[in-house]
Amino acid sequence: MERNRSGENDEPRRRSPSGAAVMQERVTRAIERAVFREWAATGYAALSMEAVARRAGVGKAAIYRRWSSKLAMVSDVTTRVDLRLAGRVSGGSLKEELAQLLWQFRRLLRNPLVARILPDLHAEMPRNPELAAAIRSNVQINRRGRAEQMLRRAMARGELATDLDTDLALDMLGALIYWRMIVTHQVADDAYLDRLTELVLRALDARDQRTS
């Protein structure tokens, strides 16, 4: 497992433009790029701050000035991926919206970086309350909020009972794909998602309003 040697950094090192706080931004970008490259090359556990700094052509201090630890850096960088990969959910029926949600989630989990860092984050959470809080507020609530809105819209349309067990319903939307892809590492192809959609609708006792 060969690492970078001195001078093998990927950044062009043009200091001259001499703008202002432009440099800091450039440094940040260079670090982010380096994190992704190193991560892909070595995996999370073997990802060393030294290698990231070397690859980015940056001092270690510049990294620690921005993030307090490898995990913090990595989870922050990851968050950007998450947001970029998330999309809007809208459609005429619960079934359509549900399918969009599941497909989006699958797309997210198919991103190799996400698939590798998510379990790391979940594993670290019980050992690291601050991280846990950050993840919960930034990622889960966000995602859960969007799913909840979808359910509420379906209730408003009469597709779902208004006394639905929302809590449990929301768990179902994330749990099965995560379990399938991250925990048991089985395939989750289109057919599986179709079957899963039907299962969820059945479990939620959904009624199709359009055909009535």
Added chain:
Amino acid sequence: MERNRSGENDEPRRRSPSGAAVMQERVTRAIERAVFREWAATGYAALSMEAVARRAGVGKAAIYRRWSSKLAMVSDVTTRVDLRLAGRVSGGSLKEELAQLLWQFRRLLRNPLVARILPDLHAEMPRNPELAAAIRSNVQINRRGRAEQMLRRAMARGELATDLDTDLALDMLGALIYWRMIVTHQVADDAYLDRLTELVLRALDARDQRTS
């Protein structure tokens, strides 16, 4: 993140019994215990052989004599734990058996060592094919097998349709509790398990045969 200091090992160090080749067995046990405790405390990536040796009151060589690497040690030791914690499932109806299964799974995940080790394991699997294979064959298949037998018994009793989507059904049995307890760290109290039981039965389109 506090580690052991010199002399803080957990083993009583009684050499005197002096029986036979008992010592080697005792050393092995001490190492296994230490692996679990260290793992729970620091996580897989930060699990150091030195800390394990220190905690077990053992020389590093004694560990390397048994396993060639951290991975080998960890995947060997891991395969022992699940079997010990698993129980039997039997009862008159699908609902009863399902409840037993869910309660057992919750008991397993409430074990702090397991709760901390499992996500680490899943995080490590995609980076480590050998470990993944070991886990899959020793743990998951075993557990999935027991759940599948439960479903088959219910089919035989007429509680489930014989064309049931078993694959998806099995996912449901593990996914939600795991998601709830390990991924999102929400509470999974008795009421939640009750609601979950009902949800699963509804999703599987189960029919209660006793009342007919």
Added chain:
Amino acid sequence: MERNRSGENDEPRRRSPSGAAVMQERVTRAIERAVFREWAATGYAALSMEAVARRAGVGKAAIYRRWSSKLAMVSDVTTRVDLRLAGRVSGGSLKEELAQLLWQFRRLLRNPLVARILPDLHAEMPRNPELAAAIRSNVQINRRGRAEQMLRRAMARGELATDLDTDLALDMLGALIYWRMIVTHQVADDAYLDRLTELVLRALDARDQRTS
């Protein structure tokens, strides 16, 4: 043979002065002191880099950054000590200068560090050409040179024959005290040095010029 335990280092660890690149110099000094202390306590063969680092309150890397091996460190550090301990020799007569030389040498050998390090050095020399060369050029030639000048001055004054066997004479000046103090570990008190002075003068066939 007790070694240092954690925290028992001899250095006060005051980082605050914060002057300039003073730190590197301070670290170097601390290592040198530690080398001498450890050497005297355990001998060259048992001198471990870890013990030196511990005693100096320094990381091992700080040592290896300065010297590539134990030998390099030791032979470099050694060459500094002799010069500091040497003194001037001057006086009206050969007898007086000779006495000064012997007393100086005794003072050197009475330094416990020197008394323990010198024989180690001589023991190591035949096994280690580089060390031998370093010692020879830095220490022995220096010392021998000063003694030779003393003899030449005595010749100029007519106290010694000009065809004196200088080689042998120089051996005599060092050999007996070393043998007495280092090899056989007998006492070398003032009376002994007086008797030795007379013996040397007799062996060299010296003539006192002042009384003529």
Added chain:
Amino acid sequence: MERNRSGENDEPRRRSPSGAAVMQERVTRAIERAVFREWAATGYAALSMEAVARRAGVGKAAIYRRWSSKLAMVSDVTTRVDLRLAGRVSGGSLKEELAQLLWQFRRLLRNPLVARILPDLHAEMPRNPELAAAIRSNVQINRRGRAEQMLRRAMARGELATDLDTDLALDMLGALIYWRMIVTHQVADDAYLDRLTELVLRALDARDQRTS
């Protein structure tokens, strides 16, 4: 620096002859042979008990049953060499006996094993009182005693003054050769020994009785 591998021992391993306490003797011999071979191959510092045991085809316990440490083993084995190399001193005159003594000493110090282990012993003595006592009683007193008898014979013959400073005289006999060969590593050829003989006689104020 290649060492022995398992099975590469030099001893034929014939247990069958089944004599009596013959085995212990055979083991002892095998160890001694192995010590010399290893020593020659690696030097004292790198001489490991494991390698000696391996080379001798013997368990480590068999060595430690005989000697308490590497140094004890080595100095014991060395002693046998010393005794074998020592000879008698006898002749008609002090000059002749003195020459014999010096030549014998040179022969001893020319033995590479002796030349390497003697300084090790002297270096270890101040750190190891037991070893010091053993060396002093077994080696030095022995040797010093033989030299003293030579001086007494010379006094009886009238070649030396009866009020001779014996202490100092004895030092001279050992000091210069040791200094020359072991400490400064200069050559000590026949011419040097001749000159040294003359120097000693002059220092002792010896009178040749045969020509008078």
Added chain:
DNA sequence: TTCTAATCGAGACGGTACGTCCCGTCTTGCC
């Protein structure tokens, strides 16, 4: 001749040190 005690080779035991790498912090001098 049988039994008991000692010794054998083998190798596991708890340790220490090796020289290297990386951690996260701190210092320096350039820009």
Added chain:
DNA sequence: GGCAAGACGGGACGTACCGTCTCGATTAGAA
């Protein structure tokens, strides 16, 4: 004041020996 560079103390890596201890087999001398 942020930057890159890199030294700092620290700790873990996997290996080699240390000196001790345990093992079952072999050998010893006394009963």
